[in-house]
Amino acid sequence: MREITIDTLVRLLRESAGEDESVQLDGDILDTTFEALGYDSLALFNTVSAIEREYSLEISEEEVGGAKTPADLLNTVNRALAGTS
Amino acid sequence: MPEPSRPVVLLFPGQGAQHPGMAVELYGAEPEFTATMDEFFALMGEEGGRLRADWLGDHPRVPLDDASRAQPLLFAIGYALGRTLTARGLRPAALLGHSVGELAAACLAGVFTLADAARLMAARSQAMATVGPGGMIAAGVAADDLEPRIGARHRAAGVAVAAINAPRHTVVAGPEPWLTELTRELAADGVTTRRVPSRQPFHCPAVRGAAELFAVGFAGVPLAPPRVPIRSTATGLPVSGAQALSPGFWAGQLARPVLFWAALDGLLTDGDHTLVEAGPGRSLSMLARRHAAVRSGRGTVVAPLPASAEGTLAAWKAAMEELDAQVGEGALGEGALGEGALGEGALGEGVRRGSVEGV
Numbered sequence: 001m002r003e004i005t006i007d008t009l010v011r012l013l014r015e016s017a018g019e020d021e022s023v024q025l026d027g028d029i030l031d032t033t034f035e036a037l038g039y040d041s042l043a044l045f046n047t048v049s050a051i052e053r054e055y056s057l058e059i060s061e062e063e064v065g066g067a068k069t070p071a072d073l074l075n076t077v078n079r080a081l082a083g084t085s
Numbered sequence: 086m087p088e089p090s091r092p093v094v095l096l097f098p099g100q101g102a103q104h105p106g107m108a109v110e111l112y113g114a115e116p117e118f119t120a121t122m123d124e125f126f127a128l129m130g131e132e133g134g135r136l137r138a139d140w141l142g143d144h145p146r147v148p149l150d151d152a153s154r155a156q157p158l159l160f161a162i163g164y165a166l167g168r169t170l171t172a173r174g175l176r177p178a179a180l181l182g183h184s185v186g187e188l189a190a191a192c193l194a195g196v197f198t199l200a201d202a203a204r205l206m207a208a209r210s211q212a213m214a215t216v217g218p219g220g221m222i223a224a225g226v227a228a229d230d231l232e233p234r235i236g237a238r239h240r241a242a243g244v245a246v247a248a249i250n251a252p253r254h255t256v257v258a259g260p261e262p263w264l265t266e267l268t269r270e271l272a273a274d275g276v277t278t279r280r281v282p283s284r285q286p287f288h289c290p291a292v293r294g295a296a297e298l299f300a301v302g303f304a305g306v307p308l309a310p311p312r313v314p315i316r317s318t319a320t321g322l323p324v325s326g327a328q329a330l331s332p333g334f335w336a337g338q339l340a341r342p343v344l345f346w347a348a349l350d351g352l353l354t355d356g357d358h359t360l361v362e363a364g365p366g367r368s369l370s371m372l373a374r375r376h377a378a379v380r381s382g383r384g385t386v387v388a389p390l391p392a393s394a395e396g397t398l399a400a401w402k403a404a405m406e407e408l409d410a411q412v413g414e415g416a417l418g419e420g421a422l423g424e425g426a427l428g429e430g431a432l433g434e435g436v437r438r439g440s441v442e443g444v
Contacts, residue, residue: 018227018252023377035367038374042254046225046277053275 002055002081006030009074012054013039016047030071037070051077057084090412091359091385092178094316094352095170095193096373097163098364099184099343101221101281103155106394107365108162109141114398117172121165121199128203129157132210136161150282152213156185157206159364163189164199166363166389173405175412177361179323179352181316183248183345183369184287185209187338194311196329201306208302209339212295219260219286221247222268225277228255234271239263243291248343251372256343258286288342296340303332321347345372353378359385359411366392385411 010025017039019025029037034044048064051057057080067073111118126133139145140158147154163186171177171193180190192202224231228249235244235257244259244267257267264286271278286292310326317324319334321344328334352358353376360379362370370388378384389404390397 017375019375024380038371040371042223042225042279049277
């Protein structure tokens with residue numbers, strides 16, 4: 001079964017926001033809200049678009065909107081991946 | 086041991102931050118905010134009454150996203166929040182405004198009086214009324230990546246990069262139908278975009294004529310060097326005395342791109358700060374949270390007003406407590422940031438003088 005890991009998600013979050021390695025994005029970010037991380041709707045949808053391209057899947061805007069933390073998003077993506085495999 | 090206090094920077098948002106009910110709960114509840122808003126509306130004359138009605142009403146006569154509503158209201162709310170914070174004893178070390186928010190910063194820093202600001206906002210609205218329909222979109226790519234995607238036809242129509250808000254948050258502005266056409270092309274290329282709530286374009290060649298008209302509105306307006314440093318979104322550096330005295334510097338801003346990230350990065354590279362968003366919503370503080378200095382905890386962010394109509398007063402009060410705890414004694418009270426540099430006069434005198442002249 002295909003699965004997205006936290007490392008992959010962090011890489012895609014970084015790329016989508018244009019953050020280089022100098023910008024800290026590790027440790028306990030899984031349960032930190034996207035708001036606290038500064039991921040506004042543009043950055044979040046940008047990340048989701050990158051995931052959709054890389055994994056050839058579609059995630060509805062509603063599902064994205066419901067993801068308040070990286071952990072939520074990880075679950076959402078992995079549910080979608082389980083459904084497509 | 087208490088944390089050492091960090092100098093406070095006020096961030097003033099611009100077009101796009103407006104929303105129904107913005108800061109309305111503070112009106113009538115925060116005395117300094119209320120008095121300053123009323124002072125501004127009075128200085129705007131009859132138009133001030135209409136502005137106030139559209140701000141407070143459930144069914145604005147003119148939509149809030151229109152330049153004639155969003156611009157003066159964002160100016161007034163940003164300025165009034167700045168006054169409210171300084172009335173509480175806060176002494177900001179610097180001011181940073183996005184678009185019309187930069188004019189709120191200039192007024193707070195004493196570059197022009199509130200009475201003159203009211204005239205300038207009227208001139209800005211009149212100038213923007215000459216601009217045809219258009220708008221702005223935020224794209225999730227770097228400016229360098231976006232530039233080549235704006236075709237010759239779109240450029241000829243006045244479409245251009247209007248703001249660089251973050252490494253991959255670039256705003257494009259322009260007239261319709263070209264902006265919508267470009268948005269479709271970007272979507273087809275896999276570029277994520279979001280519409281910025283605006284009925285007109287800003288900060289692009291399509292509003293050069295409007296910027297020239299706006300410059301005429303500065304005739305007879307005395308300008309003074311800022312008494313509190315303003316971090317310029319034109320250069321990323323502090324506004325110089327010569328720039329502050331130049332009407333062209335302030336009016337030209339209307340057609341120049343907003344280099345928000347450069348200004349923010351300049352500030353945060355110079356030192357660790359507590360950033361306070363003095364305006365509706367959290368758009369600027371969200372961007373700041375992505376900066377290395379803030380993410381690492383060297384700089385912090387306080388965003389007092391959520392982008393909702395309800396709950397803003399409670400959020401504001403909670404943020405004020407958080408702010409007191411963060412800045413401690415350091416940025417509160419007399420002489421905190423150097424003798425005479427940021428005393429009451431720096432943020433208060435010009436305003437009172439303005440109200441006496443204007444009313």
